[in-house]
Amino acid sequence: MTTESTSPHATAGLGEDDGSAPEFTVFGGDWSDAAEEAARLGEQRLVFNMGPQHPSTHGVLRIMLEVEGETVTECRAGIGYLHTGIEKNMEFRTWTQGVTFCTRMDYVASMANEAVYCLGVEKLLGITDDIPDRANVLRVLMQELTRIGSHLVAIGTGGNELGATTVMTTAFIGREETFKVIEHITGLRTNNAYIRPGGVAIDTPDDSVAMIRAMIPKVKQRLDELALLQLENPIFKGRLKGVAKLDLAACMALGVTGPILRSAGLPYDLRKTEPYSGYETYDFQVPTSTDADAYSRVVLRLEECYESLKIVAQCADRLEASVGEPVMVADKKIAWPAQLSVGSDGQGNSAEHIRHIMGESMEALIHHFKLVTEGFPVPAGQAYAAVENPKGLLGCHVVSDGGTKPWRAHFRDPGFNNLQALSMLTQGGQVADVVVAIATIDMVLGGVDR
């Protein structure tokens, strides 16, 4: 049985007694018990529950708040409401099929999950250097597009939770622009299973580069609109400046990475420190701030979107220059047949591929058959790969027993780590700031719970 306060004097000062009788809302239980407890407590200290079904908790997150008046004295997060057993399920699927599972962890930036998993598998296979350049360019393109999408969701839903629906609609229109490109290239808006061990699933259609170039100014326009709507708005500043502060020492103690760490002053971005997929050849900055509050993190996320657009423009140039190059590793025993195309019936069967495997090459038929039914075996051992998710450091630990299915795949999701810091961000602050703190952590419960 929990008690909730529905006091209309929500903005009363700390410790101030406004003289009104304490109100209790009782959920279930016996009336006499409730009355007895009310009499016994007779104080302003309340414990209440936020979520798991809640419009502002960014997913199914349960927060147990202990509140004294308006100040949060204790805040604990309860997770696991979206636990899907993805890691265990991956042990019963081939290495390539594992991509379709891990992509649904952090469902807002799905291709980052795929990228880290594929980097881990490729490390085990030893083919990291054999990934063709065009495949790497496509991987970078997709990760940056999903980074923009993820930041737009973070900013948009953050604004929505503060009561500004226009921020959300603007952010999502920008996101839809990136979706048009992603859908054109990968076939799906989200949960794409596009990045596969060895390269990417399919090459781009002919008009992709033009589409990407047309998209960039549209997204930039939405980002400008978001900046205009929010950054100088006094209500926005009042609610976000100085709120949810986490300084550098706390970040390092709690293992918080991503925009939160960069807002505390440390320019730590895995794309720069441990480049993968050719990131060292791209020209981009890593925005950093020293204010360490929610406002600076929103600014950081917006700036990262602009930097991502720069990278996307560079990707478009490279795609144009590398037309016709393979997008899958050359080893036919690993390469998922990536030359499939959409036929006239709208299905994904490429007539020329079928002609090749049925009529021209026995080896190609065998490879296709074995890859699809059995998968490729990966030499025994373990590997760890890490990428820079929009939320922070996403790590993947893969263990192979020499077979065609993983022995163990574990993901270190940045949201899982960052959410631990929720208590530090909210305790001592006001109840209304809890919503801001959750928005600023920007975790995705699918990644947190896996």
Add this chain to the structure above:
Amino acid sequence: MSDVENTQGGELSPVVPEGRTLINVRQGSFGGAGDTSGYGGLTRFVYMPDAAQRPYGSWFDQVVDVLEELLGGDAEAAIEAVVVDRDELTLHIAREHLLDVCRHLRDDQDLRFEMCLGVNGVHYPADAGRELHAVYPMQSVTHNRRLRIEVSAPDEDPHIPSITAIYPMNNWHERETWDFFGIVFDGHPSLARIEMPDDWVGHPQRKDYPLGGIPVEYKGAEIPSPDERRQYR
């Protein structure tokens, strides 16, 4: 260096060299009943890569030297094995010395592994006496490098000291590993289930826990759940 040794049929117990993990014993191609490949009698013992010999290469020697120096007399007992594989350094640490090793890793200026990227539990049922492994990837922001610490515990005594006092970021990770593998982290402030419901029985990601799926119903047929299907391993 072969990591798979082929033997054929019969009752064979694997020879486990010091510090080398036996990942799995693979029977045939389909992992059990219904093997129609003709290789049903083939038994393969799959091992993790061998312990490495000096010099390890790149920065690994330096780190291991500094660590051994700091541990002093305990170094022999603490560092069970050093494995260098796929450009990654793995240190197998005895669980009694885990806290000392972690403290040195975090505090010494040449090591400075500030971040522990969580605990991953791995269950190797074939690795008798060392079934439960806890893997700690350590990230050094200062020196920009990554290390792996691996600690093992037997199924009968699944206790590993908790490093939350040294790396507070490991709090939820250890809870998750307890939840999924049953590894008890001694000294953890509040070791409770985090992902599964609080009254769940069993530790789901262990290899002896079934996937838990239900048969899939089709018109006129039923396909068993993924872990019970006949599948090529």
Add this chain to the structure above:
Amino acid sequence: MSEHTDAPPFIIGKLEDFAGWARAGSMWPATFGLACCAIEMMGTGTPRFDIARFGMEVFRGSPRQADIMIVAGRVSQKMAPIVRQVYDQMAEPKWVLAMGVCASSGGMFNNYAIVQGVDHVVPVDIYLPGCPPRPEMLINALLKVQDLAKEKPMLRHRKDIAAAAEAAALAATPTSQMKGLLR
């Protein structure tokens, strides 16, 4: 489910039409986004797809004020009692739309952690497959729910229809026994 076994009496028929028109015109979904489908559901509410034209953009946080529960995403074992609780808190008339394959049948996650279809927990009116379904597909499903709302029978007429549907379901062949269809 619009089995009009008998035509309703005239006044009840007119009442059903009016009430159905009113309900369908402004159905308020309860925020029950769980996973990836939730993001697509949020996308449906935004200007490119815009369910505000159907009167549905007002996602109510409180189930007491909601008409339709769109279960968007995978329902884990831990979440199932909460799904039921939120459903029970909604006032009649209410509809449930299982969005995505995970809510319809457990989807790709046939394992210990996911309830194999939210219809194990709440009665579902419309199943929408997809992983995740496109916003257009969600709008299609919502329009079908609107049709259900428009045709929703009232009073004793509804009890008769429900009894007939239950009897039919009890007598029907189970899916795994439907043999001989390919002949």
